[in-house]
Amino acid sequence: MRYFMEQEAEGIRAKGVAEAEAIERKADAQKRMGEASVLEMYLTALPEVVKNAASPLSQTEKIVMYGDGNSSKLVRDVMLSASQVLEGIKESTGLDIKDLISARQAAMPATTEPQAKPAK
Numbered sequence: 001m002r003y004f005m006e007q008e009a010e011g012i013r014a015k016g017v018a019e020a021e022a023i024e025r026k027a028d029a030q031k032r033m034g035e036a037s038v039l040e041m042y043l044t045a046l047p048e049v050v051k052n053a054a055s056p057l058s059q060t061e062k063i064v065m066y067g068d069g070n071s072s073k074l075v076r077d078v079m080l081s082a083s084q085v086l087e088g089i090k091e092s093t094g095l096d097i098k099d100l101i102s103a104r105q106a107a108m109p110a111t112t113e114p115q116a117k118p119a120k
Contacts (some may be wrong), residue, residue: 035100035103035104036104038095038100039097039100039101039104042089042095042097042100046082049082049085050078050082053078053081053082053085054078054081057074057078086098
């Protein structure tokens with residue numbers, strides 16, 4: 001019985017070491033990539049943020065809106081929620097995602113050739 005417990009403990013230790021090494025490699029890569037790494041993580045998480053901002057709407061059976069611009073107001077409200085998340089990130093971490101995106105776009109070389117249109 002003791003042998004099996006030691007084997008299990010060794011497996012847990014090996015898994016922990018592997019996870020720690022993976023985290024360390026990821027941190028090293030992020031240091032090398034700098035802001036590009038932060039931007040990538042943000043853009044990866046953004047769809048989930050917007051999904052969660054809109055999720056209360058999915059729990060409603062019916063939405064009745066009065067006045068002009070009903071559907072555009074709904075979209076504007078969802079986007080406002082996402083914008084508030086960006087502001088929260090900026091306030092809590094000092095990272096301005098809009099500035100990171102702008103800087104990234106400015107650093108990209110401009111193409112002179114028109115891009116091919118996707119096939120339909």
